[in-house]
Structures are given as C-alpha cells and as structure tokens.
Amino acid sequence: MKKHVGCLCQIIPPFIIDELKKAGVAIPTNTRTISREFRERRADQLALRSSQSALVTPPTKNADRFVYDSNTTQHQRLLLVRKEGGAATVDPIVNTVYENAGIIREYYKTAFNYLSVDNHGADLILNVHFGQNYANAFWDGDEMTFGDGDGEVFINLANALDVAGHELTHGVVQYTAGLTYQGQPGALNEHYADVFGSVIKQVSKKQTAATADWLIGDEIMGPSLQGQALRSMKAPGTAYDNPLMGKDPQPDHMNAIYKGTGDNGGVHINSGIPNKVFFLVATGIETDKAALLWFETLKTLKPTTNFKSFKTAILKQAKKLAVAKRVPADTETVVKESFLAVGL
Template identity: 50%
Template sequence: MNHTRTICHFVPPYVQSEVSKNTDGAAADKSQKSLSDAARKRRGDALGRSARGAAPGLAPAPTGTSRREVYDSANTANQRVTLVRPEGSPETKDVEVINAYDNAGVVRGYFKQVLNRDSIDNTGLDLILNVHYGTAYNNAFWDGDEMTFGDGDGVIFAGFARSLDVVAHELAHGVTQYASGLIYQKESGALNEHFSDVFGTSITQWANHESPEQADWLIGDEIMGPDLYGEALRSMRHPGTAYDNPILGKDPQPDHYANRYTGTGDNGGVHINSGIPNRAFYLAATELGDTLVAARIWYHALHFLVPNSTFAQAAVQVAESARILVKAGVVPKGAAQIVRGAWHAVGVG
C-alpha cells in the first residue's frame, strides 16, 4: 500500500481562527499560523525530495525496536534538535518530556496488549516525539513520521504532551496511515479523524480502567487552559456540545448525516464531520458495554477500508468486521446488529 503521509493537527483550523479573532496575546499572534505553515512546508519539501528519489521523509527507516525518543525543539520550529530522553534512560525534570515519554508508552502498550499491534506501523516503528515546539504554540501534530507538541500559551491551551487523549489521537493517525491510508479530505478525512478519536478515547478508558458509562467521552478537555477550563474540543457522546463560549465560538460538529458540513473549509469538514461516526462509535460501545470490544471491531474494519472510503462504506465494513469477529468468538453475539443500529442512528447505512 502507498502510505500517504499527511500532516494532521489536533486543534482544528476553525478553532485556531476563532481563538486568533477573539483573544489577545500569544494565542492571537500570527506566529501560531506560521509555525503550522512551517510544519506543512517541511512535510511538503520532504515528500518532494522523496518523490525525486532523495532521502525519504524526515525519519530514518524503521529500526524495528518500537523505542521512544523524546527531542527538545528548544522553542524553535525545528524537529529533533536535542535528544533528551531515549528509551530506557532516567526520567528528566522536564514535565513535558516526562508526559510525552510516558503517554507514548501507554499508547504503545495499548496497541500491543489490546490489539496485538507492534507500534504504529506494526513492524516496530520508533516513536519520535518533539516537545517545546515553537513559542507558546497552541497545537500538536503528526506529520507522517513523528509527533510534535507545542507548550500552549498557558491561557487558552496548556501543554499538549500532558494529555493522553492528544498523544493517542495523533499517534493513531500513524496507525491509519499504515492500515488504510485514508485520504485527509472530505468523508475519508473525517473517518481518519474519527479513528484517531476512537483510539484516543479507547486508550484513555483502558488506562483509567473506565467503563463506557464512567467515561466522559470528551476529546481535548485536558489541554484547556484557565480561560477555557471545563470545555473540550469534541464530545463523542454529544457532538456539537463540547464548547460554547466567546473565545472558541460554538462547537460546529453535527451528530447526524443529514446535518453534515458540505463546505470546503477544514479540508472538507474532516474535524467537523467526524462527529457523525464518533456518535455511532459511542452508541455501539455503550450498548456493547465495553469500549475495548467496540475498538477491536473498528480496528479490524480499518484494515479493509480504502483511501477514499465514505461513511456508508465504513458502516458496511464495520458491521462486516463485527460479524467476522463474532464468528471467531472475539466479540459477543449480537455485535453486528448493535453496530448496524448505531450507524443507522446517525443516518448512515
């Protein structure tokens, strides 16, 4: 498979625009956009070199050890500036280094123990993590090779590496990159974002030993700074209710296919429309009574999607995966019917 590399930011562009418009200080500074643009340009340059036959991408070939390496960007727009914590080395005093290292370890452990996957690419890809990217940078991103975290401005957003949701979500973009290569635009892009939220919440619930009823089903609540405390970026339980305030505006996510976004912004609604399948996953996990069971079904289905898959195609495949896993004794009887009902409830299928 041609593993299409796409840069995927945690904070959606429409949220960044609202923050820039409605606040002062570091959060509104034009450097926020320039840092994101620098990352996009670096990715484009790297892919261009790869296409011309030069050294591919930014990362070396996978070593097959699944090791973690945390680098300090030293508040520059560069990656891999200084290696501050390789796998197995003593803990540092830098809380962002600790968070990135520990949370990546939880993500790696989940994929190995729950889904029997060896790192992001299933062949031991090393986990490269960059902290202190830029100055007061309000975002984090997966760029096809590695993870990069901003420190946040401390007012609107806090350090991004502190959130297991963020680390799991962004590394899961790599899983999707290698498993199905979902193109990052329109419905396939919304599915790409959706699968990252699926694994993000599943990993968090697994780490916290939470049931579907105990979980908050919020994405991004851990990175909210003092001015947004109590808000989140997305709600999988009730898309469209994650936030409503003068800084971020109102959460635009629909919870039903009939209300999907059809504009050109946000790469055709990749973050916005992910609320539709997110709601389907929440409904399925809740009725199954186990988020890990639902995640196993979704993970199986991910491998049978094609790069331009639609919501309807995903719904069919997830139901088929449930049927296959029921037959194999991996998930309980009735799972296929529950999954189909969940997609129907959001207007898909």
C-alpha cells in the first residue's frame, strides 16, 4: 500500500469550490472538516459492524439527521446545511426534508421498534438540490438524494413524505432482506419502498385504508399534471397518462406481468402486482395491521425471494401473528384472497 503523503485532502473538489466562490457561496472550513470526519466515522461504523465483536454488542447510534445542499451539482455531502437539533434554515426544502426524515424515523421506531435504516441508529444523510433540473430521487446504499425536478413534470422531490419514505425504505430493505434489484425480487424491493412510503403518508395524515388515496408521488407532480402520480397502489396502471410521461405501465395481475429486460426486469413495473395485494389486505384488516404483517415478513425474506415465495412467507407470518393476536383472526383468509385476486 502506498504511503499517504501530506496533501490537501477535501471532500469538495477544488473546481467546485472555485465555482461556488464565484457564485458567492462561502464554504466554511469546519463544514469540510465535519464532512471528512463524518465519512471516517461511518467507515469505522461499517468496519465495526462487520466484525465479530459487533455480533455480541451491536453499536447503537441515534439516527441523527444530516442535510446537505448539493447546490445543483451532482456531488453529495457538499455543504452541510442542517444537522440533528440544529435551527431551521432559510431554505424550506432543507427544513421539509429534515422534518420528513424525522417523521419516517419516528414511524419505524414506534411501529416496529426499528431504529433508522439498519436498526443500529445509523445517521440519516439527506442531499437536496442535486443536479440541474434533476427530476429524480434515489438511495445509493448509504444516503438519500433528491433533485429539484424539472418544474414541468416534477417539482422538488424532497417535498414529498412518501418519496422520502420510499427512498429510506430502500435502506431498510437493504439491511433486512437485502432483496436483489432485478426481476421479481427487485419488484418486491420497489414494492416495499412503495408500501412504507404510502403507509407513513397515511399515518401522518391520519388516514385509514378507506380514506387514503393510495397514490405515490402525487405531491411532486408539476402544475400541468395535478391529479396524477408516479404509481397507484389501489389501481396499478392508472397513475398517469400524458404526453410527458407516457402511460403508467404497471400491471395489476400476473396475466399482464412484464417479461422484458428494461427497468432491471421491470422492478418499477411489476411492483404493481404486490402493491395491489397490499392495498387489498390493508382494506381487509386495516393499514397498520397490514404494515405489521409486511414488516415482520420482510425480516424473513431472502435476497432472491420471488412473488410465489413471498406469498408463502406472508401467509406463514399471518398465521403466526394471528395466533399472537397481533393481527385479526381472519388475516390468513384475507391474504389468500388478495393474492388470488392478482393471479397468485
């Protein structure tokens, strides 16, 4: 290994700093230091978690929130603009994403006694204003990132609780079942992200299965697309139909399952099938009970779980939870009927 000679190491590339200076954005030295220390601390955490000692005493943190401003570059952890307990900033997007991450963290803690994405209280890293007119949001294995949207199809993606819930749940899936991102296991990965994005929105709005709209991303749609959404869990395939986005391709039954290679084998397409199942089960036993059943099942899934083995796993948990009186006695029947309704 090469010896690390004395050099100016910094998180923010020098040319970005120059551009930011030109634009009048000051980058405090301590922010850069915090970012570097933060990365180092996270590396230590990961190393410890994978060590034998971690199996005996899992390290627990506080799931602190850190919000970074990418300043319309495609760089993450560029400028630390708000951290846990810090005062609100003048940027409403920063404050909204900070509050939403708090709501999601509280939901997982209260509903399942599950802390942060890894149940060890990992810090929650949120990047906003990523890229130029970037009309997307993603989870990258470590943190969440949100673009400002193009202003036409999507407005700022950091504004929506269900979108943040979707991305953070990708982290939860990563640390539990670790569902691979291809084909049916990938569609289940997307399904879980949609389920908890929707459930957390329902809890926050004090809705029930009957009063919820079951839409994902309806609050990020641009001015000309009001009333449409990214997905409908109640009626997959009907969320959008417009010249800018095309038509929602999600099937709601196995007889229309997508078999192509695009979208990693249809991870965002075929998730419509289990999404419909969740909607039907939640309608039968109420959303909070269905969420408990889905979460307990998630902890038992394998990375390669397909729709059929997912059904088996859900039914097994339904029986177990019904015996423990944590879900209604007829849950197993409701689940069976719901899977049958989509051809499973």
